[in-house]
Amino acid sequence: MGHSIRLGKVFNIPIYLHYSWFIIFALLTFSLSLSYFPADYPLWSRVAAGVAASLLLFASVIAHELAHSLVAIRNGTPVKSITLFIFGGVAQITREATRPMAELVMAIAGPLCSLTLAGVFAGITLLFSSGSGILVADLTRLLAYINTMLVLFNLIPGFPLDGGRILRALLWRGTGSYRRATHIASWSGRGIAYILIFGGIALVFGCTLSRATLVVSAFGSAIYLGAFDGFWLALIGWFLHYAATTSYRQMEWHENLRGITARDVMTYDQPTVPPNLSLKELVQNYILPTGRSYFLVAEEGRLKGIITLYAIKQAPKSHWDLVRVQEIMTPLSELVAVQPDDDALSILEQMAEHHTNHAPVVKEGIVLGMIARDNLIRFIQLRSELKAGS
Ligand SMILES: [Zn+2]
Structure with missing residues (x-):
């Protein structure tokens, strides 16, 4: 997860805080201490109550996500992490449920936890509603309200919200x-x-x-x-x-x-070019006759990098006979190079993460073939269409 800081672990699940969460924390503390808590309290106690409310909201959202996660773990599905961001929390559950009832219980657990919290906060509000504890009552009333909103929002019957997951189950x-x-x-x-x-x-x-x-x-x-x-x-x-x-x-x-691996989706007829080739030779002898927009660069079968039409066009045409492929290629260290047994889903995710469209398939440094993002997407569409027709 980018743009997040790690807070620690609860039930062995790492908890992350996305930076956007600080915006909501600041806004909430600010607006609560200025407008929600009665002005006849000293400012410091209103600010303290504002901070406490924001932190308890944070704890409420974690509790909601933990409820989903603990059910997932009970079902034998590992949970990678919980991240809190501006709109709430996300539990990264590594696999989707395999049975509808398991999905149903997992989806209901979060709203049920929030509903329980709303009840607990409402109970505390009643206990402190008179006498010296009135500020506490104001605080817990707000949290009862927020947890109720959390239940209502999450029960909207649209996937991927909890209500949508319940509908799907x-x-x-x-x-x-x-x-x-x-x-x-x-x-x-x-x-x-x-x-x-x-x-x-x-x-x-x-x-x-x-x-x-x-x-x-x-x-x-x-x-x-x-x-x-x-x-x-x-x-x-x-x-x-x-x-x-x-x-x-x-x-x-x-x-x-x-169940699909690199071997299943790679193209095998992957021509390579030597690193000391000039751009002029590359264009005349390789690109123009084949119409390919990229070539893997290899020396004695060992992968060195990739050269694309885009990179060639960046070099002035008058220099094409002087510039060598190895000078402007994307080197191996910057490529997503994969093994033939790597699973296709993780390759697609790595490509998205590195903003690249090509992943050479390599075994012990030797080039075996290539996976293009377009091919992978077409493969997914094809399988999806074939399933829809069946
Ligand atoms: Zn939820």
């Missing part, structure tokens, strides 16, 4: 098809995302033009929605759309690359 049990269930749950996620985005934008414009607030009555109390809430709704919608799209794609990658 039920559809999976009903239809018997994991694929179709994921497909429907992802579409539901994207649909809800669009409603949030357009509803949010409408709210921003409506409230700005009419200077009004929308009153929604829910659970016997009125909720006032203004332009600012519209902005938040649209932002959450955008985030949900992004999450639904990427997690569906990832599911597709996982599904279609299961």
Whole structure:
């Protein structure tokens, strides 16, 4: 995980904090100490209560993700890490559940934990609601509210939110098809995302033009929605759309690359060029006759690097007979070189991480072939289409 700091381990699961979390921490502490806690308290105690509320919110989100993770571990699925970021937390569970009921229990565990926390905080609020503990009551009331919101938000029936996972588990049990269930749950996620985005934008414009607030009555109390809430709704919608799209794609990658290794997807007829070749010779004798846009550079079969049309075009044409391939090639140390038995999914992930489109397949330094990202994606699409037709 980039842009995160490691906090430590809980139940042997590493906990990371994404930098975006500090923004929400600062905003929350600031706005709480200024506006939420009553002004008749000294500023220092309001700031202290603001910090405490932010830290307890943080603990609540960790507890939610831990609940998912502990069920996953009980099901025999290892959990790589838990990362907290601006919208909440993500538990990196290494495998998807293999049975619908296991998925259902795992998805429900998080909201159930948040609901329990909301109940505990509401109970403490009742205990301290009079006398000297009123600031504590204000603090725990807020946390009861936030945990309730966490339950409601996560139960939105759009994949990959918990509600979407519950929906998928039920559809999976009903239809018997994991694929179709994921497909429907992802579409539901994207649909809800669009409603949030357009509803949010409408709210921003409506409230700005009419200077009004929308009153929604829910659970016997009125909720006032203004332009600012519209902005938040649209932002959450955008985030949900992004999450639904990427997690569906990832599911597709996982599904279609299961058991596939580099050997299965590599091209074998991989011509190589010597490192001391001039660019002029390379273009005239290799690129123009074949139409290939890249060549592996090797000496006596040993891989040295890769030369691409893009790199050649960076060198001035008048120098093409002077410049050698080895001077402008991407060296081996900067390539994602893989072994024939490496699994295709991890290769695709490595390519994405290194922003590269080619991975040479090497055994003991000798070039065996090449994997192009395009080929891998086409392979996934093909398998996916064949499955959809069956
Ligand atoms: Zn959850």
